[in-house]
Amino acid sequence: MVWSVRLDSDAAAAALALSRHTDRDLADFAAAPDAGNRLLRRRLTRALLGHVSGFGPSEILFGRTSEGALSVLSPKAWHLSVAGRAPLCLIGISPAAIGVDVEPFDESPPLWDMLTAAEGVEIEQLPPAERPHEWLRRWAAKEAHAKRFGCARRADPAVIETQPVGADRLKVSSEKGISDCRLRSVGGRIEAVAL
Incomplete structure:
Protein backbone atom coordinates (compact mmCIF):
# COMPACT_ATOMS: atom_id res chain seq x y z
CA MET A 1 0.00 0.00 0.00
CA VAL A 2 1.27 3.46 -0.87
CA TRP A 3 -0.27 6.60 0.59
CA SER A 4 0.35 10.01 -0.93
CA VAL A 5 -0.76 12.70 1.51
CA ARG A 6 -0.08 16.34 2.28
CA LEU A 7 0.83 17.08 5.89
CA ASP A 8 -1.65 19.98 5.87
CA SER A 9 -4.60 17.93 4.53
CA ASP A 10 -7.81 16.77 6.24
CA ALA A 11 -6.76 13.15 5.63
CA ALA A 12 -3.50 13.74 7.51
CA ALA A 13 -5.34 15.48 10.35
CA ALA A 14 -7.72 12.50 10.71
CA ALA A 15 -4.82 10.01 10.77
CA LEU A 16 -2.79 12.14 13.19
CA ALA A 17 -5.75 12.12 15.60
CA LEU A 18 -5.36 8.32 15.78
CA SER A 19 -1.61 8.22 16.26
CA ARG A 20 0.48 9.84 18.97
CA HIS A 21 4.25 10.09 18.93
CA THR A 22 6.31 8.09 21.39
CA ASP A 23 9.30 9.09 23.48
CA ARG A 24 11.35 6.92 21.13
CA ASP A 25 10.07 8.95 18.15
CA LEU A 26 11.07 12.19 19.89
CA ALA A 27 14.55 10.81 20.58
CA ASP A 28 14.88 9.58 16.99
CA PHE A 29 14.33 13.09 15.61
CA ALA A 30 15.76 15.25 18.41
CA ALA A 31 18.74 16.46 16.38
CA ALA A 32 17.30 15.92 12.90
CA PRO A 33 16.74 18.79 10.50
CA ASP A 34 13.04 19.40 9.87
CA ALA A 35 12.24 17.42 13.04
CA GLY A 36 8.64 18.62 13.29
CA ASN A 37 7.69 17.39 9.82
CA ARG A 38 9.62 14.15 10.32
CA LEU A 39 7.63 13.53 13.49
CA LEU A 40 4.36 14.13 11.62
CA ARG A 41 5.43 11.65 8.91
CA ARG A 42 6.28 9.08 11.61
CA ARG A 43 2.83 9.44 13.16
CA LEU A 44 1.17 9.09 9.75
CA THR A 45 3.27 5.99 9.07
CA ARG A 46 2.19 4.50 12.40
CA ALA A 47 -1.48 5.22 11.62
CA LEU A 48 -1.24 3.66 8.14
CA LEU A 49 0.61 0.57 9.36
CA GLY A 50 -1.96 0.19 12.13
CA HIS A 51 -4.77 0.36 9.56
CA VAL A 52 -3.12 -2.19 7.25
CA SER A 53 -1.88 -4.63 9.91
CA GLY A 54 -4.80 -4.46 12.34
CA PHE A 55 -2.45 -3.47 15.17
CA GLY A 56 -3.23 -0.45 17.29
CA PRO A 57 -0.92 2.50 16.57
CA SER A 58 0.39 2.32 20.14
CA GLU A 59 1.49 -1.31 19.52
CA ILE A 60 3.68 -0.36 16.56
CA LEU A 61 7.39 -0.10 17.21
CA PHE A 62 9.96 1.23 14.75
CA GLY A 63 13.71 0.77 14.74
CA ARG A 64 16.69 1.48 12.51
CA THR A 65 18.86 -0.91 10.53
CA SER A 66 22.65 -0.76 10.78
CA GLU A 67 22.50 1.46 7.65
CA GLY A 68 20.08 3.85 9.37
CA ALA A 69 17.00 2.82 7.37
CA LEU A 70 13.65 2.77 9.15
CA SER A 71 12.46 -0.73 10.07
CA VAL A 72 9.36 -2.24 11.66
CA LEU A 73 10.08 -4.09 14.91
CA SER A 74 6.42 -4.74 15.70
CA PRO A 75 4.32 -6.04 14.04
CA LYS A 76 6.78 -8.40 12.38
CA ALA A 77 6.97 -9.12 8.64
CA TRP A 78 6.31 -5.59 7.36
CA HIS A 79 8.60 -3.33 5.34
CA LEU A 80 8.16 0.38 4.90
CA SER A 81 9.61 3.44 3.29
CA VAL A 82 8.81 7.10 3.88
CA ALA A 83 9.64 10.14 1.76
CA GLY A 84 8.79 13.75 2.33
CA ARG A 85 9.37 17.29 1.18
CA ALA A 86 7.03 19.35 3.35
CA PRO A 87 4.17 19.47 2.92
CA LEU A 88 4.40 16.39 0.66
CA CYS A 89 4.55 12.90 2.14
CA LEU A 90 4.68 9.45 0.52
CA ILE A 91 4.48 6.30 2.66
CA GLY A 92 4.93 2.77 1.33
CA ILE A 93 4.09 -0.35 3.36
CA SER A 94 4.50 -3.90 2.07
CA PRO A 95 5.22 -7.47 3.17
CA ALA A 96 8.20 -7.27 0.75
CA ALA A 97 11.00 -4.70 0.53
CA ILE A 98 9.76 -1.33 -0.78
CA GLY A 99 11.26 2.09 -1.40
Whole structure:
Protein backbone atom coordinates (compact mmCIF):
# COMPACT_ATOMS: atom_id res chain seq x y z
CA MET A 1 0.00 0.00 0.00
CA VAL A 2 1.27 3.46 -0.87
CA TRP A 3 -0.27 6.60 0.59
CA SER A 4 0.35 10.01 -0.93
CA VAL A 5 -0.76 12.70 1.51
CA ARG A 6 -0.08 16.34 2.28
CA LEU A 7 0.83 17.08 5.89
CA ASP A 8 -1.65 19.98 5.87
CA SER A 9 -4.60 17.93 4.53
CA ASP A 10 -7.81 16.77 6.24
CA ALA A 11 -6.76 13.15 5.63
CA ALA A 12 -3.50 13.74 7.51
CA ALA A 13 -5.34 15.48 10.35
CA ALA A 14 -7.72 12.50 10.71
CA ALA A 15 -4.82 10.01 10.77
CA LEU A 16 -2.79 12.14 13.19
CA ALA A 17 -5.75 12.12 15.60
CA LEU A 18 -5.36 8.32 15.78
CA SER A 19 -1.61 8.22 16.26
CA ARG A 20 0.48 9.84 18.97
CA HIS A 21 4.25 10.09 18.93
CA THR A 22 6.31 8.09 21.39
CA ASP A 23 9.30 9.09 23.48
CA ARG A 24 11.35 6.92 21.13
CA ASP A 25 10.07 8.95 18.15
CA LEU A 26 11.07 12.19 19.89
CA ALA A 27 14.55 10.81 20.58
CA ASP A 28 14.88 9.58 16.99
CA PHE A 29 14.33 13.09 15.61
CA ALA A 30 15.76 15.25 18.41
CA ALA A 31 18.74 16.46 16.38
CA ALA A 32 17.30 15.92 12.90
CA PRO A 33 16.74 18.79 10.50
CA ASP A 34 13.04 19.40 9.87
CA ALA A 35 12.24 17.42 13.04
CA GLY A 36 8.64 18.62 13.29
CA ASN A 37 7.69 17.39 9.82
CA ARG A 38 9.62 14.15 10.32
CA LEU A 39 7.63 13.53 13.49
CA LEU A 40 4.36 14.13 11.62
CA ARG A 41 5.43 11.65 8.91
CA ARG A 42 6.28 9.08 11.61
CA ARG A 43 2.83 9.44 13.16
CA LEU A 44 1.17 9.09 9.75
CA THR A 45 3.27 5.99 9.07
CA ARG A 46 2.19 4.50 12.40
CA ALA A 47 -1.48 5.22 11.62
CA LEU A 48 -1.24 3.66 8.14
CA LEU A 49 0.61 0.57 9.36
CA GLY A 50 -1.96 0.19 12.13
CA HIS A 51 -4.77 0.36 9.56
CA VAL A 52 -3.12 -2.19 7.25
CA SER A 53 -1.88 -4.63 9.91
CA GLY A 54 -4.80 -4.46 12.34
CA PHE A 55 -2.45 -3.47 15.17
CA GLY A 56 -3.23 -0.45 17.29
CA PRO A 57 -0.92 2.50 16.57
CA SER A 58 0.39 2.32 20.14
CA GLU A 59 1.49 -1.31 19.52
CA ILE A 60 3.68 -0.36 16.56
CA LEU A 61 7.39 -0.10 17.21
CA PHE A 62 9.96 1.23 14.75
CA GLY A 63 13.71 0.77 14.74
CA ARG A 64 16.69 1.48 12.51
CA THR A 65 18.86 -0.91 10.53
CA SER A 66 22.65 -0.76 10.78
CA GLU A 67 22.50 1.46 7.65
CA GLY A 68 20.08 3.85 9.37
CA ALA A 69 17.00 2.82 7.37
CA LEU A 70 13.65 2.77 9.15
CA SER A 71 12.46 -0.73 10.07
CA VAL A 72 9.36 -2.24 11.66
CA LEU A 73 10.08 -4.09 14.91
CA SER A 74 6.42 -4.74 15.70
CA PRO A 75 4.32 -6.04 14.04
CA LYS A 76 6.78 -8.40 12.38
CA ALA A 77 6.97 -9.12 8.64
CA TRP A 78 6.31 -5.59 7.36
CA HIS A 79 8.60 -3.33 5.34
CA LEU A 80 8.16 0.38 4.90
CA SER A 81 9.61 3.44 3.29
CA VAL A 82 8.81 7.10 3.88
CA ALA A 83 9.64 10.14 1.76
CA GLY A 84 8.79 13.75 2.33
CA ARG A 85 9.37 17.29 1.18
CA ALA A 86 7.03 19.35 3.35
CA PRO A 87 4.17 19.47 2.92
CA LEU A 88 4.40 16.39 0.66
CA CYS A 89 4.55 12.90 2.14
CA LEU A 90 4.68 9.45 0.52
CA ILE A 91 4.48 6.30 2.66
CA GLY A 92 4.93 2.77 1.33
CA ILE A 93 4.09 -0.35 3.36
CA SER A 94 4.50 -3.90 2.07
CA PRO A 95 5.22 -7.47 3.17
CA ALA A 96 8.20 -7.27 0.75
CA ALA A 97 11.00 -4.70 0.53
CA ILE A 98 9.76 -1.33 -0.78
CA GLY A 99 11.26 2.09 -1.40
CA VAL A 100 9.50 5.39 -2.12
CA ASP A 101 10.52 8.91 -3.04
CA VAL A 102 8.72 12.17 -3.82
CA GLU A 103 10.27 15.11 -5.66
CA PRO A 104 8.52 18.43 -6.40
CA PHE A 105 8.81 19.71 -9.98
CA ASP A 106 9.90 23.12 -8.78
CA GLU A 107 13.07 21.64 -7.30
CA SER A 108 16.17 21.82 -9.43
CA PRO A 109 17.26 18.35 -10.45
CA PRO A 110 20.46 17.04 -8.90
CA LEU A 111 23.78 17.53 -10.65
CA TRP A 112 24.13 15.85 -14.03
CA ASP A 113 27.23 13.95 -12.87
CA MET A 114 24.91 11.68 -10.88
CA LEU A 115 23.72 10.10 -14.11
CA THR A 116 25.33 7.03 -15.60
CA ALA A 117 26.84 7.51 -19.07
CA ALA A 118 23.90 5.67 -20.70
CA GLU A 119 21.35 7.80 -18.83
CA GLY A 120 23.13 10.98 -19.90
CA VAL A 121 22.96 9.93 -23.56
CA GLU A 122 19.26 9.02 -23.30
CA ILE A 123 18.31 12.28 -21.61
CA GLU A 124 20.40 14.42 -23.98
CA GLN A 125 18.39 12.98 -26.90
CA LEU A 126 15.17 14.45 -25.48
CA PRO A 127 13.94 17.93 -26.38
CA PRO A 128 15.57 20.47 -24.01
CA ALA A 129 12.27 21.29 -22.29
CA GLU A 130 11.75 17.62 -21.32
CA ARG A 131 15.24 16.96 -19.93
CA PRO A 132 14.81 18.36 -16.37
CA HIS A 133 11.55 16.46 -15.89
CA GLU A 134 13.07 13.18 -17.09
CA TRP A 135 16.16 13.67 -14.93
CA LEU A 136 13.94 14.27 -11.91
CA ARG A 137 12.04 11.04 -12.72
CA ARG A 138 15.33 9.14 -12.89
CA TRP A 139 16.52 10.73 -9.64
CA ALA A 140 13.30 9.77 -7.80
CA ALA A 141 13.66 6.19 -9.08
CA LYS A 142 17.29 6.02 -7.92
CA GLU A 143 16.29 7.27 -4.46
CA ALA A 144 13.39 4.81 -4.18
CA HIS A 145 15.66 1.93 -5.28
CA ALA A 146 18.33 2.83 -2.72
CA LYS A 147 15.68 3.03 0.02
CA ARG A 148 14.29 -0.36 -1.00
CA PHE A 149 17.69 -1.88 -0.34
CA GLY A 150 18.17 0.12 2.87
CA CYS A 151 21.25 1.99 1.70
CA ALA A 152 19.98 5.45 0.74
CA ARG A 153 22.43 7.30 2.99
CA ARG A 154 25.52 5.92 1.30
CA ALA A 155 24.29 4.96 -2.17
CA ASP A 156 26.17 6.46 -5.11
CA PRO A 157 23.50 7.57 -7.62
CA ALA A 158 26.08 7.54 -10.43
CA VAL A 159 26.23 3.74 -10.27
CA ILE A 160 22.48 3.14 -10.04
CA GLU A 161 21.25 2.54 -13.59
CA THR A 162 17.71 3.42 -14.73
CA GLN A 163 16.18 2.09 -17.93
CA PRO A 164 12.73 2.99 -19.28
CA VAL A 165 10.33 0.05 -19.44
CA GLY A 166 7.21 2.05 -20.24
CA ALA A 167 5.75 5.51 -19.84
CA ASP A 168 5.50 5.19 -16.06
CA ARG A 169 8.04 2.46 -15.27
CA LEU A 170 11.79 2.19 -14.96
CA LYS A 171 13.98 -0.83 -14.39
CA VAL A 172 16.51 0.25 -11.76
CA SER A 173 19.65 -1.75 -11.07
CA SER A 174 22.73 -1.56 -8.89
CA GLU A 175 25.11 -3.95 -7.17
CA LYS A 176 22.37 -4.43 -4.54
CA GLY A 177 19.84 -5.81 -7.05
CA ILE A 178 17.05 -4.84 -9.45
CA SER A 179 13.86 -2.89 -8.76
CA ASP A 180 10.71 -2.39 -10.78
CA CYS A 181 10.02 1.29 -10.23
CA ARG A 182 6.58 2.80 -10.86
CA LEU A 183 6.37 6.55 -11.37
CA ARG A 184 3.51 9.01 -11.15
CA SER A 185 3.52 12.68 -12.05
CA VAL A 186 0.72 14.42 -10.17
CA GLY A 187 0.05 17.76 -8.52
CA GLY A 188 3.44 19.31 -9.27
CA ARG A 189 5.48 16.34 -8.05
CA ILE A 190 6.93 13.01 -9.09
CA GLU A 191 6.28 9.98 -6.92
CA ALA A 192 8.37 6.81 -7.26
CA VAL A 193 7.74 3.36 -5.79
CA ALA A 194 10.42 0.67 -6.10
CA LEU A 195 9.46 -2.97 -5.64
